[in-house]
Amino acid sequence: xxxxxxxxxxxxxxxxxxxxxxxxxxxxxxxxxxxxxxxxxxxxxxxxxxxxxxxxxxxxxxxxxxxxxxxxxxxxxxxxxxxxxxxxxxxxxxxxxxxxxxxxxxxxxxxxxxxxxxxxxxxxxxxxxxxxxxxxxxxxxxxxxxxxxxxxxxxxxxxxxxxxxxxxxxxxxxxxxxxxxxxxxxxxxxxxxxxxxxxxxxxxxxxxxxxxxxxxxxxxxxxxxxxxxxxxxxxxxxxxxxxxxxxxxxxxxxxxxxxxxxxxxxxxxxxxxxxxxxxxxxxxxxxxxxxxxxxxxxxxxxxxxxxxxxxxxxxxxxxxxxxxxxxxxxxxxxxxxxxxxxxxxxxxxxxxxxxxxxxxxxxxxxxxxxxxxxxxxxxxxxxxxxxxxxxxxxxxxxxxxxxxxxxxxxxxxxxxxxxxxxxxxxxxxxxxxxxxxxxxx
Numbered sequence: 525x526x527x528x529x530x531x532x533x534x535x536x537x538x539x540x541x542x543x544x545x546x547x548x549x550x551x552x553x554x555x556x557x558x559x560x561x562x563x564x565x566x567x568x569x570x571x572x573x574x575x576x577x578x579x580x581x582x583x584x585x586x587x588x589x590x591x592x593x594x595x596x597x598x599x600x601x602x603x604x605x606x607x608x609x610x611x612x613x614x615x616x617x618x619x620x621x622x623x624x625x626x627x628x629x630x631x632x633x634x635x636x637x638x639x640x641x642x643x644x645x646x647x648x649x650x651x652x653x654x655x656x657x658x659x660x661x662x663x664x665x666x667x668x669x670x671x672x673x674x675x676x677x678x679x680x681x682x683x684x685x686x687x688x689x690x691x692x693x694x695x696x697x698x699x700x701x702x703x704x705x706x707x708x709x710x711x712x713x714x715x716x717x718x719x720x721x722x723x724x725x726x727x728x729x730x731x732x733x734x735x736x737x738x739x740x741x742x743x744x745x746x747x748x749x750x751x752x753x754x755x756x757x758x759x760x761x762x763x764x765x766x767x768x769x770x771x772x773x774x775x776x777x778x779x780x781x782x783x784x785x786x787x788x789x790x791x792x793x794x795x796x797x798x799x800x801x802x803x804x805x806x807x808x809x810x811x812x813x814x815x816x817x818x819x820x821x822x823x824x825x826x827x828x829x830x831x832x833x834x835x836x837x838x839x840x841x842x843x844x845x846x847x848x849x850x851x852x853x854x855x856x857x858x859x860x861x862x863x864x865x866x867x868x869x870x871x872x873x874x875x876x877x878x879x880x881x882x883x884x885x886x887x888x889x890x891x892x893x894x895x896x897x898x899x900x901x902x903x904x905x906x907x908x909x910x911x912x913x914x915x916x917x918x919x920x921x922x923x924x925x926x927x928x929x930x931x932x933x934x935x936x937x938x939x940x941x942x943x944x945x946x947x948x949x950x951x952x953x954x955x956x957x958x959x960x961x962x963x964x965x
Contacts (some may be wrong), residue, residue: 527765530782534580541578548572569807573800576819581826583669584647588616591657596625605663606695609677610684610832612666613692614646616657629661633937634701636692636728637664640708641685641835643784643828645669649706650824651917655926656704660933663696665689665709669829670778671771682712682838683856689716699726699868699940702933706916707882710736711843714863714890719856721865721896730936732929734874735882735915737843738890739850743883746791751844759840764833779836781828788825791880850889863893868941870901872932874925876910901941903932 551558551568558564588600599619606613620626635656639646646666656662665688670680689712693703705713710733721727740748765780767773789796799818806814848854854861871894873887891902905928910920 527780528768530780531768531770537578538580541575541580544571544575544578548575565808565810569804572807573804576803576822577800581823581828583645583829584824584827586614586616586647586650586653588650588654588657591618591654593618593620593625593629593658596620596622598625598629600657606692608688608691609673610668610670610680611688612668613695614664614666616653616662616664618657618661632660633729633933634661634697635663635933636696636701636703637662638689638692638703638705638709638713639665639667640706641667641831642708643781643788643831644824645827645829647827648824649916651921652704652706655922659930660702663692665692667829669781670776670832671767671773671830673773673776673832675773675775679834680832681834682842685709685712685835686716686719686856689713690720693717693720693728699728701728702730702732702937703728704732704734704929705736706734707736707912708839710734710738710887710890711839711849714738714893715849715854715856715861717869718861718863718866719859721867721869722859722862727866727869729868729940730870730872730933732872732874732932733887733890734925735876735879735912736887737882738887738893739847740844740886741847741850742885742889745880745883747881748844748883751840756837756841756845759837764837767830773830777833778830779833781830784831785826785828850893863890864895866894867896868943869897870903870932870936870941871897872903872905872929874905874907874915874929876907876912876915878909878911879915881912898941901936 548568548571550556551561551564551571553559559568586602588602590597590599592598601617601619603615603617604612605615618629620629637649637653637656639649646664649664653662653664673680689709693701693716703713703717713731714733717727717731737748740752744752763779763783764777767776767778803815803818806812806818842848842854846853849861849863852860852862871890873890875882875884875887877884888904891904894902905925907915907920907925910925914920915925
């Protein structure tokens with residue numbers, strides 16, 4: 525009933541949110557007589573804040589229309605390369621009339637960015653994608669809100685996530701592409717590539733893993749502790765609800781987005797409270813740039829999606845309770861996940877010094893698991909001063925992390941790893957009879 529109660533509350537607050545937005549403009553528009561009354565700026569700011577606290581946040585758009593490549597402004601078009609029931613594979617295709625830039629772009633590496641399915645939409649990686657587009661052909665996974673997937677489509681498990689990733693890797697180039705996973709997908713992406721290697725299938729030239737729980741036992745955070753200290757039954761009974769009848773996925777069991785959002789806010793309530801108060805003050809002072817920056821951040825942060833219950837519960841058990849990947853006990857379709865079978869995919873791990881979601885050492889643990897990759901082709905980068913979001917967005921991503929990722933991908937685009945042929949067993953060679961007789965003599 526909690527989901528139904530939330531939807532009822534949202535429907536009741538919707539007209540009040542719109543009324544607050546209209547009233548805020550009434551007290552701020554220069555042509556309105558109310559804008560010239562005492563305290564009008566404070567009234568407008570308060571009403572605007574009320575509107576934003578009560579409104580419903582829809583999925584944002586990437587809105588990447590152009591990027592700069594070698595000093596040339598290049599147009600970008602967002603295309604759907606593949607569409608699955610629970611995910612769309614998006615391609616950001618670049619266009620230019622500059623023949624030199626066009627020739628260069630055709631030879632640039634292809635990167636598959638696997639976005640997290642952990643509450644927020646893939647647009648959270650907008651800055652990641654935009655920066656990558658300067659030097660790469662870019663694809664990104666765009667996971668579908670589970671409440672929008674009809675029940676008759678069937679369930680979506682962690683194993684299905686892995687199969688999706690494998691299909692996407694094959695589609696974008698297989699052994700000729702590079703894979704980047706951010707946060708949650710580091711685990712299923714490593715599993716997907718491991719299974720491909722074990723089956724003798726070509727694997728990507730490189731994999732970049734950023735801020736993910738490869739081994740959640742290392743430096744556990746508040747997020748890890750919740751997943752590890754509660755029983756599996758607790759999660760089944762307390763965070764799983766059925767989608768209400770006003771959505772296409774009515775009846776589907778999900779981990780609702782509004783519960784996830786509550787958890788996000790609860791991790792740093794003081795920070796969010798002060799941020800909203802600063803927004804109010806910016807409106808009062810007329811600081812439009814700061815106010816707009818606040819709106820952009822929270823338009824993204826407050827837009828959440830529902831996760832399929834099967835996938836969420838599989839992740840809790842496999843990643844945070846059984847530690848099946850690091851213990852070597854994880855099986856997908858009867859095959860063990862063996863990262864040690866990966867031999868021709870270079871590895872880069874990235875961690876943020878101040879990451880409060882994936883603690884220090886959790887992502888770096890991939891290096892011990894990928895024992896088949898020569899140490900000379902394994903790299904790690906610590907982003908000093910960066911929190912979880914700082915490793916893939918913001919100034920530290922652009923100035924510190926991205927150059928490392930770009931150079932790593934370029935290195936293995938130019939010189940991909942080759943499978944080392946096994947040495948043939950030595951055979952006894954018969955010596956000529958004449959030589960034997962001379963030695964005998």
